[in-house]
Structure formats: C-alpha cells, structure tokens
Amino acid sequence: MADPRTSIIPERLSRVRRVVAVSSGKGGVGKSLIATSLALSLAERGCRVGLFDLDFTSPSTHLILGANDVQPTEDKGLIPPKVAGLEYMSLVYYSGNEAAPLRGAETSNALIELLAVTLWNELDYLVIDSPPGIGDALLDLVRLVPQIEFLIVTTPSRLAFETVKKQLRLLQELKIPVVGIVENMKMTQASSVKQQTEALGIRFLTEIPYDPAVEDAIGNPQKLFSTAIGRKVRELSKTM
Amino acid sequence: MHEWALAEAVIKTSIEIAEKEGLAQVTEVTVKIGNLQQVERPILRFALSQLRPSRFKDAKFRIFTAKTTLKCRVCGNTWVFNKNSLDKETVEAIHFVPEVAHTYIKCPKCGSPDFEIEQGRGIWLETIKGVK
Numbered sequence: 001m002a003d004p005r006t007s008i009i010p011e012r013l014s015r016v017r018r019v020v021a022v023s024s025g026k027g028g029v030g031k032s033l034i035a036t037s038l039a040l041s042l043a044e045r046g047c048r049v050g051l052f053d054l055d056f057t058s059p060s061t062h063l064i065l066g067a068n069d070v071q072p073t074e075d076k077g078l079i080p081p082k083v084a085g086l087e088y089m090s091l092v093y094y095s096g097n098e099a100a101p102l103r104g105a106e107t108s109n110a111l112i113e114l115l116a117v118t119l120w121n122e123l124d125y126l127v128i129d130s131p132p133g134i135g136d137a138l139l140d141l142v143r144l145v146p147q148i149e150f151l152i153v154t155t156p157s158r159l160a161f162e163t164v165k166k167q168l169r170l171l172q173e174l175k176i177p178v179v180g181i182v183e184n185m186k187m188t189q190a191s192s193v194k195q196q197t198e199a200l201g202i203r204f205l206t207e208i209p210y211d212p213a214v215e216d217a218i219g220n221p222q223k224l225f226s227t228a229i230g231r232k233v234r235e236l237s238k239t240m
Numbered sequence: 241m242h243e244w245a246l247a248e249a250v251i252k253t254s255i256e257i258a259e260k261e262g263l264a265q266v267t268e269v270t271v272k273i274g275n276l277q278q279v280e281r282p283i284l285r286f287a288l289s290q291l292r293p294s295r296f297k298d299a300k301f302r303i304f305t306a307k308t309t310l311k312c313r314v315c316g317n318t319w320v321f322n323k324n325s326l327d328k329e330t331v332e333a334i335h336f337v338p339e340v341a342h343t344y345i346k347c348p349k350c351g352s353p354d355f356e357i358e359q360g361r362g363i364w365l366e367t368i369k370g371v372k
Contacts, residue, residue, distance in 0.1 A: 002365045004271075008249035056339075076334065077245035085257055085343055094333040095343045100260070101353045110339035113362070117245040 005116035009144050011114060015122040016050070018240075020179060024153040025163030027132030030184040030229065031055075031153050032119055033214060035129035036064045037230050038151070040221055041237035043085040047124040050080065050113075053090035054141075055131040056100050056107055062092050077119040084221040089118055094220050096106035104136045111140050125240075134167050149177040151205070154193060155185045161193055168200055180205035182236070184229070205239070208232045243337060245279055246363050247287030253295070253365055258295060263370030266299045270367040274360035276308040276321050278335045299370075307359030312347035319348055321360070338362050 022035035032055065039051040044093060053061040061067075065083050071093055072078040091100060091110060102110065120126060123202040131137045141148050150171055154164040164181070171178050180203035183193045187210050197204045211228035224230040250271055258266050269288075273279040281303050290300045300305035319346075323331050330344045338361050342353050 001367055002253050002257065004246070004249040004253040004363060004365045007253045008245075011248075011252065074242050076248075077242060091337060091340070094340045096333075096339050098343045099353075100343050101341060102342055103354075106339045106342065106357075109361070110337050113337050113339070115244055116249055119245070 003112070005091070005112050005145060009112070011117045012118065012120065013126070013145060013147065016120055016126045016147070016205050018149065019126045019140055019147050020149050020151050021128040021130045021138075022151050022153060023130040023138060023167070024132055025134050025167040026154070026160040029132075029153045029155050030158055030208075032060045032064060032129050033224075033229050034151075034153055034182060034184065034208075034233055035127050036061050036221075037224055037233035038082060038237060039086050039127040040124070040224065041230075041234040042127070042240065044123050044234070045161055045237060048122060049085070050089070050120050050123050050126040051088040051129070052118075052126060053092070053129045054111060054137050055129055056091045056095075056102055056110055057093050057131065058088050061088075061129050062090050064218055064224070065221055072118075075119075077117050078114075079119050087112065087120060087123065107131075107136045108140050110178050111137065112144070113231075115144060115198065134163075135169060138167075142174060149179050151179040151182065153182045153184055156183060156188065156190060156193055157213070161196070165196070165200070168202060172200075179240070182233075183207040185210040206232050206236050244287045246279065246324070247284055247291055250288060250321040250363065250365055251291045251293070254296070254368055255293065257365075257368050258370060261368075261370075262372050263368070264295070264372060265355040266296045266368060266370040267323055268300045268302060268367070268369040269296070269365070270302040271303070272304055272306050272364040272366045274306050274308050274338070274357075274362050274364070275323075276334060276338045276341060276357065276360055278323060278331055279361040281305070299368060306360040309358040310341075310345070310347075310355045311358045312350060312352055313354045313356055314352040315347060317349040318358070
C-alpha cells in the first residue's frame with residue numbers, strides 16, 4: 001500500500017531553518033571539503049549546524065572532521081553525535097571502513113531511512129555533502145526535502161563546468177533554489193566560469209585557489225581554516 | 241527505540257491515507273516488517289499504541305514479519321536471509337540501515353555483494369480498514 005517513511009521526513013526537518021546541499025555534477029571537485037568547511041564556519045559564527053554525509057559509496061567528511069569513536073544515540077530515533085560542534089550524521093556509523101556497494105534504488109532507500117529516523121535538534125543550517133552526479137541523491141533531495149537549496153561546486157575545467165551547467169539548468173527548470181556557484185581548485189586568472197555563471201542568472205559565490213596544503217589539514221578541523229578552502233569558505237559563510 | 245521513529249511514520253502515513261479515503265474511524269492497520277531489519281515487534285506495537293490519535297482509538301494493529309529473500313544479480317542465486325550467520329554488531333547496523341547488508345553479506349554461491357533484496361527489507365504499510 002505505502003512506504004510509511006517518506007511522509008515523516010518533512011516533520012523530521014521541520015526544525016531546520018535551511019537545508020543546503022553541496023553538490024556537483026562532477027566528482028573530485030572538493031564538495032566534501034567545502035561542505036565541511038561551510039558547516040564549521042557557520043557553527044563558528046554561532047549558528048546551530050548539522051552536517052549530513054550523503055555520499056554513501058565514498059563518504060569522506062568523517063575523515064575531514066577526524067570523527068573517531070562516535071555513534072548516534074538511540075532514543076525514539078537516531079540522535080546524531082556532536083563532532084567539532086556539528087550534529088554529524090553519516091552512513092559510516094553503520095558501514096564502518098568497508099565498501100557500501102549500493103545501486104540507485106538502494107541508495108534511495110538508505111537515504112529515505114536515514115532522513116526518516118534521524119532526529120535533528122533545532123538547527124539554523126543542515127549542510128548536506130551530496131554524492132557527485134545528477135542522479136538519485138539529487139532527485140531524492142528535491143522530492144523529499146521541502147526546503148532544499150543547492151550550493152554547486154565546480155572546477156575551472158570545462159569537463160566539470162559543462163556538466164555543472166546542465167545541473168544548473170535542471171535545477172532552474174525544477175524551480176529549486178540555487179545559493180550559487182563555488183569555483184574550486186583555481187590555478188589561473190581566467191574568469192570564464194564566473195561570466196558564464198552570471199549569464200545564467202546564478203550568483204557566483206567565490207573562487208578558491210588550488211592549495212595542496214589542504215591534505216595536511218584532513219582530520220584536523222581547526223587546521224582547515226589555515227588553508228585556502230577554509231579561509232574562502234569562512235568568508236562565504238558570512239554572506240549566507 | 242528506533243522503532244518509535246518508524247511507528248511515528250506509520251501513524252503519520254495512516255492518518256494521511258485515512259483522510260484521503262474519508263475514514264472517520266480506523267479499525268485496522270496492517271504493517272509488514274521485513275526480517276532483514278529485525279524490528280522489535282513488541283516495541284513497535286507499544287509505540288503504535290502510544291502514538292495513536294483519537295481516530296485510531298479502536299484500531300487493531302496487525303504486525304507480521306516477512307521473510308527476506310535475496311537474489312544475486314551476478315549468478316542468479318536466491319537465498320533466505322538468516323541473522324544467525326552474522327555477529328551482533330552487524331545485525332544492529334543492518335537494523336538501522338538495511339542497505340548496509342550489501343557491506344556485510346555476500347552471495348553464498350559466488351561471493352558477490354551485488355544482490356537484490358527481493359522481499360522483506362523493512363517496514364511497509366500493508367492495509368488500512370475503517371468506517372466512513
């Protein structure tokens with residue numbers, strides 16, 4: 001007759017003011033680092049923030065945060081633990097260090113399950129680290145989360161930005177709010193991405209230079225703010 | 241007590257369906273729970289009884305467990321899920337998110353994690369009966 005889980009999801013998120021999915025049509029553009037930096041920056045500014053890693057097949061925010069030995073508590077649902085000041089939820093609590101080889105429908109089911117049983121406190125922001133691509137996760141977030149907004153990440157490469165443009169057009173057609181575009185791993189002064197973004201009527205949020213030092217900050221949230229990503233996203237968070 | 245969250249979902253969906261079908265009183269709600277998720281029936285039943293709104297005051301909650309069959313997408317082998325082959329932590333992980341079965345369970349015939357949960361995954365609202 002019916003899957004009972006989907007109808008409870010808006011209620012589970014009813015105490016969350018803004019849900020921002022950090023997303024990209026392409027993988028490897030720095031979504032997880034930007035999502036984590038954004039969540040930490042907003043928390044640093046005194047906001048109540050949750051971070052939800054939806055990249056089930058290749059989660060990495062737990063590594064960036066250095067989240068070890070934490071688990072949700074069970075009390076009429078799952079209550080995410082606090083990690084670096086964030087309410088933090090991830091499939092890794094259950095899949096551990098092993099692969100979670102999920103097909104599309106299985107990804108959807110896991111997403112619905114976690115959205116249905118996770119009890120977030122009152123939050124100003126829930127930042128979602130989305131998996132790459134224009135697939136199940138994006139469509140499910142649009143379908144299930146009434147207040148969803150997207151922050152899109154690209155690199156200067158045409159290989160990334162051409163896909164990102166398709167994603168932007170789709171979100172515009174679906175009338176889903178797009179916070180704006182972040183251009184990551186910039187190595188030249190070219191302004192092509194900025195110009196094309198603005199031509200689409202979408203806000204160009206910031207550009208972040210390629211910074212190899214970010215690798216040394218993985219696992220140390222405070223050190224993240226000494227990197228280009230951390231500094232730029234901290235500035236960006238002031239305009240959210 | 242994660243069953244409580246599932247019970248809330250069942251009640252919320254049941255209310256929506258009852259309203260849509262114009263049921264003034266709901267007399268029976270049937271819920272199917274897949275064996276894979278290992279939902280504790282007494283806890284689910286207790287939560288349903290505590291969460292019921294007035295329209296459900298005389299409703300009988302029927303809960304039945306469906307066996308879980310898994311089908312390998314690689315070799316076509318079909319088998320029945322049995323929690324006794326797994327340790328307690330793994331059963332608990334699958335209880336919270338049944339899809340992590342793909343992390344811990346392999347086809348007993350060919351060893352692939354690429355299988356389909358044919359039936360008996362998790363919670364499902366089967367039927368609602370009532371009077372208009």
